[in-house]
Amino acid sequence: MxxxxxxxxxxxxxxxxxxxxxxxxxxxxxxxxxxxxxxxxxxxxxxxxxxxxxxxxxxxxxxxxxxxxxxxxxxxxxxxxxxxxxxxxxxxxxxxxxxxxxxxxxxxxxxxxxxxxxxxxxxxxxxxxxxxxxxxxxxxxxxxxxxxxxxxxxxxxxxxxxxxGAYYPQGIAPVKIFVEQKYVRAVIGGTGFTKAGANYAISLKGQEEAAEQGYVQTLWLDGVERKYVEEVGSMNVFFKIDGEVVTPALVGSILGGITRMSIIELLQSKGYKVSERRLSIDELVEAFKAGKLEEAWGTGTAAVISPIGELKYGDLVMPVNNGEIGEVTHMLYDTLTGIQWGKIKDEFGWTVKID
Amino acid sequence: MxxxxxxxxxxxxxxxxxxxxxxxxxxxxxxxxxxxxxxxxxxxxxxxxxxxxxxxxxxxxxxxxxxxxxxxxxxxxxxxxxxxxxxxxxxxxxxxxxxxxxxxxxxxxxxxxxxxxxxxxxxxxxxxxxxxxxxxxxxxxxxxxxxxxxxxxxxxxxxxxxxxGAYYPQGIAPVKIFVEQKYVRAVIGGTGFTKAGANYAISLKGQEEAAEQGYVQTLWLDGVERKYVEEVGSMNVFFKIDGEVVTPALVGSILGGITRMSIIELLQSKGYKVSERRLSIDELVEAFKAGKLEEAWGTGTAAVISPIGELKYGDLVMPVNNGEIGEVTHMLYDTLTGIQWGKIKDEFGWTVKID
Known part of the structure; x- marks a missing residue:
C-alpha cells in the first residue's frame, strides 16, 4: 500500500x-x-x-x-x-x-x-x-x-x-513504591500481557491511592495468590537479590516489555545471571531483612530505567540500597540510554535509522 | 442546573x-x-x-x-x-x-x-x-x-x-452456553463489579471462540480458583437445583445487575428460597448427573431473562430441562416483562412514569 x-x-x-x-x-x-x-x-x-x-x-x-x-x-x-x-x-x-x-x-x-x-x-x-x-x-x-x-x-x-522531555531532568533518582494489596491489575486468562487500554483503566485507582500516601507507583501483586510480584506502575520490575538479578516470568498477566527484554539481553551479554521466575513479596521481605535486597528498578519506554529507593508493604518500610541508585541499575541506565541516543555503539543491532 | x-x-x-x-x-x-x-x-x-x-x-x-x-x-x-x-x-x-x-x-x-x-x-x-x-x-x-x-x-x-426490537421476536427460547476455561472476565480486586468498558473488551475473545463452536454465550468462572460460576455472557446467572434457586454472591468480580436484584426480590415475594452463594462448576455437574439441575437462566437489561437450554463443560454436554424453558424461568420472564411494560400491576414501586 x-x-x-x-x-x-x-x-x-x-x-x-x-x-x-x-x-x-x-x-x-x-x-x-x-x-x-x-x-x-x-x-x-x-x-x-x-x-x-x-x-x-x-x-x-x-x-x-x-x-x-x-x-x-x-x-x-x-x-x-x-x-x-x-x-x-x-x-x-x-x-x-x-x-x-x-x-x-x-x-x-x-x-x-x-x-x-x-x-x-x-x-x-x-x-x-x-x-x-x-x-x-x-x-x-x-x-x-x-x-x-x-x-x-x-x-x-x-x-x-x-x-x-528528559524523564529525569534533575538526573536519575530513585522513587518510593507502594506494594498494592487491595487492587489487582490483571490476572492469568485476562489481558495483562497485552497493551489493552483496559489494563490501564483498571490500574488507575491503585495508583491514585498510592499517590495519596506519597508513593509514586504501586507494585502489583498477582491476582490469584496475591503474593507474587508482577509489575511496578506500568513498568516491568527487576530486583538484585544476593547477586542474582530476578524479574517476574511472563506467566500471562505481565506485559512483555521491550525494555525488559533488552535489559535481560544486556545483562546476559555482560555475564550477569538473570532469572525469570516467580518472586513472592515474602521472598523480597526476607531478602530485605537479611540485607540481601541489593537493588530494584522498573523498566519501561518512558523512563527506560526507574530505580526503586523504597518499598512499603503494609506497615513495613523497606529502603533499597539506602534509597540510592544501585551500581547495576546505573550501569543499565547508562548503557541502554547510551545505545538509544547513539552515544554507545549498538552491538545488538537494536537501533534502526530513519531515512 | x-x-x-x-x-x-x-x-x-x-x-x-x-x-x-x-x-x-x-x-x-x-x-x-x-x-x-x-x-x-x-x-x-x-x-x-x-x-x-x-x-x-x-x-x-x-x-x-x-x-x-x-x-x-x-x-x-x-x-x-x-x-x-x-x-x-x-x-x-x-x-x-x-x-x-x-x-x-x-x-x-x-x-x-x-x-x-x-x-x-x-x-x-x-x-x-x-x-x-x-x-x-x-x-x-x-x-x-x-x-x-x-x-x-x-x-x-x-x-x-x-x-x-423484541429480544425474542419468535418467542422466548433457551440458548446453548459454553463454560469458559481459558479466558477470565474479571478477578476480585479488579473492575468486574462495575460497568467499566474494560470488562467488555476483556470478554470479547471468549465470546468469539464460544461462537465459533456454536455457542451463544460463555459461562464465566472465577479468576482465582477457576471453578466458581460468575456470569453468563454479560448477564448474571441463576440456577434452580433441587428446588433451591442459586445465584453467585456479589464477591467483587461480579456485576450487581438491576435485573438480578429484581429477580431475587420477585422470587422472595413469591416464597421461593434464593441463595446468593458461591456455586462451583463441579456442583453444577453433580446436580446435572443426579438429575437435580432443574432450570438455568441469565438475567440482564437487554434480554430480561435468557433461558439456558444447554451447558457445555469440556466434553460434557449438559442439557437443562430437556433444552426447554423451565417453569420458574417462564414465570419470572412473564412477571418482570409484565411489570416493565405495564401489563401487570407493579407492587414493588419499581416503575417510574415519564411526564
Missing part, C-alpha cells in the same frame, strides 16, 4: 524550551491514519494534519474499550540523525494485543514503514536536548456505531507523535 | 418496521451531554441534536479506556404512556463504577432528570410493538488530550437512546 501524504498548511509553533517538554503535552503537525472495514481489510493509509477524530456517540471504543496501543521513541543522535529502538518488537507485540482483543492484525513491516514515514515528515519535531526524544504512539480503536457487544467490524489505526 | 435544549432542525426518518429494530441499529434525534472539567465540576448540561463527538487523537478514552456506562430501557405501556424501570438503581451503580474508575461522581437525581427530559424530547421514538423498547445508554469517558497515564481531569457524560 502507498501512504498518501497531505501536509499541513498551518504548521504549529514548536515548543520553544526543550527543557520543559514534559510528557505528552505537545503533539506534532501530522498523524498517520489507516482504516479497517470488514470485507476491505486495513486500507487507505495516509498522513494528514494532526486533528480531531469525529466519532459517532455509539462508537464502540467509547463503550466497550476495544482498544490497544504501543509506545516507543525516536531518538536524535549527536550527528543529528534520528533512530528508532527495536520497532519490530513493538509491532510484533501490537499484533499479540490485536489477537487478544479481537482486533484484525496489522502488517508489521508496513506499520514500521508508516512510523518511519511519519517521523520523517515531522523530523523537525524530534528534540535534541540531552535526554529528550519523540514519543511515538501507535494505537487502534473500534468505531462501529453500535452498542451491541461484539468484536468490531470497523476500526481506526492511528499514530501520533509527541516531543517529550 | 438547568438543562438547555436545542432541537434538531433535520429530524431523522424513524424506522418504519418495529419488528425489525434489532439492537443498537438506530439512534434517536437527540442526545444529552454534560462536561466535567477540573475546578468546574460537572457543568453545561444540554440536550442537542444527535451527532459526532470531536475527540483529540490523544484523548485518554482512546488509549487508557477510562470509561464506564449504564444500560436501561423506557417502555411504552398499553395506555401509550412511557415508563422507566428502577432508574435510581442504575444511577447509583453508575457512581460505584465512577468511584472504581477514578471518575468524578455524578448527581444521581440530576442524571435521572436528564434521562427523563431526553426521553420526553424523543418520546415519539419509543416503539409500541410488543416487546420493543427504547434502550437508554448513559456513559462517561475521559477526554484529556494527554497520553500520560493518570485519572482524567476532563470528561464527558452522555446519554444516547436507541429504539430496540
Amino acid at each position: 502507498e501512504i498518501s501524504i497531505t501536509k499541513t498548511t498551518t504548521p504549529k509553533q514548536k515548543p520553544a524550551d526543550e527543557s520543559k517538554l514534559g510528557f505528552g503535552q505537545y503533539y506534532t503537525d501530522h498523524m498517520f491514519i489507516m482504516n479497517y472495514d470488514e470485507g476491505e481489510g486495513w486500507h487507505n493509509p495516509r498522513i494528514v494534519p494532526y486533528g480531531p477524530f469525529e466519532l459517532d456517540p455509539a462508537a464502540m471504543v467509547l463503550h466497550y474499550a476495544q482498544e490497544i496501543f504501543e509506545g516507543m521513541k525516536a531518538y536524535r543522535t549527536a550527528d543529528g540523525s534520528i533512530q528508532l529502538f527495536r520497532p519490530d518488537k513493538n509491532m510484533a507485540r501490537m499484533n499479540v494485543s490485536c489477537d487478544r482483543l479481537c482486533i484484525p492484525k496489522i502488517d508489521e513491516e508496513f506499520a514500521i514503514k508508516a512510523i518511519k514515514t511519519l517521523v520523517e515528515v515531522d523530523k523537525d519535531w524530534v528534540p535534541s536536548l540531552d535526554g529528550t526524544s519523540l514519543y511515538i504512539r501507535p494505537y487502534i480503536f473500534a468505531t462501529d456505531a453500535q452498542v451491541g457487544v461484539h468484536p468490531a467490524k470497523h476500526l481506526t489505526f492511528a499514530i501520533i507523535l509527541s516531543p517529550v | 438547568e438543562i438547555s435544549i436545542t432541537k434538531t432542525t433535520t429530524p431523522k426518518q424513524k424506522p418504519a418496521d418495529e419488528s425489525k429494530l434489532g439492537f443498537g441499529q438506530y439512534y434517536t434525534d437527540h442526545m444529552f451531554i454534560m462536561n466535567y472539567d477540573e475546578g468546574e465540576g460537572w457543568h453545561n448540561p444540554r440536550i442537542v441534536p444527535y451527532g459526532p463527538f470531536e475527540l483529540d487523537p490523544a484523548a485518554m478514552v482512546l488509549h487508557y479506556a477510562q470509561e464506564i456506562f449504564e444500560g436501561m430501557k423506557a417502555y411504552r405501556t398499553a395506555d401509550g404512556s412511557i415508563q422507566l424501570f428502577r432508574p435510581d438503581k442504575n444511577m447509583a451503580r453508575m457512581n460505584v463504577s465512577c468511584d472504581r474508575l477514578c471518575i468524578p461522581k455524578i448527581d444521581e437525581e440530576f442524571a435521572i432528570k436528564a434521562i427523563k427530559t431526553l426521553v420526553e424530547v424523543d418520546k415519539d421514538w419509543v416503539p409500541s410493538l410488543d416487546g420493543t423498547s427504547l434502550y437508554i445508554r448513559p456513559y462517561i469517558f475521559a477526554t484529556d488530550a494527554q497520553v500520560g497515564v493518570h485519572p482524567a481531569k476532563h470528561l464527558t457524560f452522555a446519554i444516547i437512546l436507541s429504539p430496540v
Whole structure:
C-alpha cells in the first residue's frame, strides 16, 4: 500500500524550551491514519494534519474499550540523525494485543514503514536536548456505531507523535513504591500481557491511592495468590537479590516489555545471571531483612530505567540500597540510554535509522 | 442546573418496521451531554441534536479506556404512556463504577432528570410493538488530550437512546452456553463489579471462540480458583437445583445487575428460597448427573431473562430441562416483562412514569 501524504498548511509553533517538554503535552503537525472495514481489510493509509477524530456517540471504543496501543521513541543522535529502538518488537507485540482483543492484525513491516514515514515528515519535531526524544504512539480503536457487544467490524489505526522531555531532568533518582494489596491489575486468562487500554483503566485507582500516601507507583501483586510480584506502575520490575538479578516470568498477566527484554539481553551479554521466575513479596521481605535486597528498578519506554529507593508493604518500610541508585541499575541506565541516543555503539543491532 | 435544549432542525426518518429494530441499529434525534472539567465540576448540561463527538487523537478514552456506562430501557405501556424501570438503581451503580474508575461522581437525581427530559424530547421514538423498547445508554469517558497515564481531569457524560426490537421476536427460547476455561472476565480486586468498558473488551475473545463452536454465550468462572460460576455472557446467572434457586454472591468480580436484584426480590415475594452463594462448576455437574439441575437462566437489561437450554463443560454436554424453558424461568420472564411494560400491576414501586 502507498501512504498518501497531505501536509499541513498551518504548521504549529514548536515548543520553544526543550527543557520543559514534559510528557505528552505537545503533539506534532501530522498523524498517520489507516482504516479497517470488514470485507476491505486495513486500507487507505495516509498522513494528514494532526486533528480531531469525529466519532459517532455509539462508537464502540467509547463503550466497550476495544482498544490497544504501543509506545516507543525516536531518538536524535549527536550527528543529528534520528533512530528508532527495536520497532519490530513493538509491532510484533501490537499484533499479540490485536489477537487478544479481537482486533484484525496489522502488517508489521508496513506499520514500521508508516512510523518511519511519519517521523520523517515531522523530523523537525524530534528534540535534541540531552535526554529528550519523540514519543511515538501507535494505537487502534473500534468505531462501529453500535452498542451491541461484539468484536468490531470497523476500526481506526492511528499514530501520533509527541516531543517529550528528559524523564529525569534533575538526573536519575530513585522513587518510593507502594506494594498494592487491595487492587489487582490483571490476572492469568485476562489481558495483562497485552497493551489493552483496559489494563490501564483498571490500574488507575491503585495508583491514585498510592499517590495519596506519597508513593509514586504501586507494585502489583498477582491476582490469584496475591503474593507474587508482577509489575511496578506500568513498568516491568527487576530486583538484585544476593547477586542474582530476578524479574517476574511472563506467566500471562505481565506485559512483555521491550525494555525488559533488552535489559535481560544486556545483562546476559555482560555475564550477569538473570532469572525469570516467580518472586513472592515474602521472598523480597526476607531478602530485605537479611540485607540481601541489593537493588530494584522498573523498566519501561518512558523512563527506560526507574530505580526503586523504597518499598512499603503494609506497615513495613523497606529502603533499597539506602534509597540510592544501585551500581547495576546505573550501569543499565547508562548503557541502554547510551545505545538509544547513539552515544554507545549498538552491538545488538537494536537501533534502526530513519531515512 | 438547568438543562438547555436545542432541537434538531433535520429530524431523522424513524424506522418504519418495529419488528425489525434489532439492537443498537438506530439512534434517536437527540442526545444529552454534560462536561466535567477540573475546578468546574460537572457543568453545561444540554440536550442537542444527535451527532459526532470531536475527540483529540490523544484523548485518554482512546488509549487508557477510562470509561464506564449504564444500560436501561423506557417502555411504552398499553395506555401509550412511557415508563422507566428502577432508574435510581442504575444511577447509583453508575457512581460505584465512577468511584472504581477514578471518575468524578455524578448527581444521581440530576442524571435521572436528564434521562427523563431526553426521553420526553424523543418520546415519539419509543416503539409500541410488543416487546420493543427504547434502550437508554448513559456513559462517561475521559477526554484529556494527554497520553500520560493518570485519572482524567476532563470528561464527558452522555446519554444516547436507541429504539430496540423484541429480544425474542419468535418467542422466548433457551440458548446453548459454553463454560469458559481459558479466558477470565474479571478477578476480585479488579473492575468486574462495575460497568467499566474494560470488562467488555476483556470478554470479547471468549465470546468469539464460544461462537465459533456454536455457542451463544460463555459461562464465566472465577479468576482465582477457576471453578466458581460468575456470569453468563454479560448477564448474571441463576440456577434452580433441587428446588433451591442459586445465584453467585456479589464477591467483587461480579456485576450487581438491576435485573438480578429484581429477580431475587420477585422470587422472595413469591416464597421461593434464593441463595446468593458461591456455586462451583463441579456442583453444577453433580446436580446435572443426579438429575437435580432443574432450570438455568441469565438475567440482564437487554434480554430480561435468557433461558439456558444447554451447558457445555469440556466434553460434557449438559442439557437443562430437556433444552426447554423451565417453569420458574417462564414465570419470572412473564412477571418482570409484565411489570416493565405495564401489563401487570407493579407492587414493588419499581416503575417510574415519564411526564
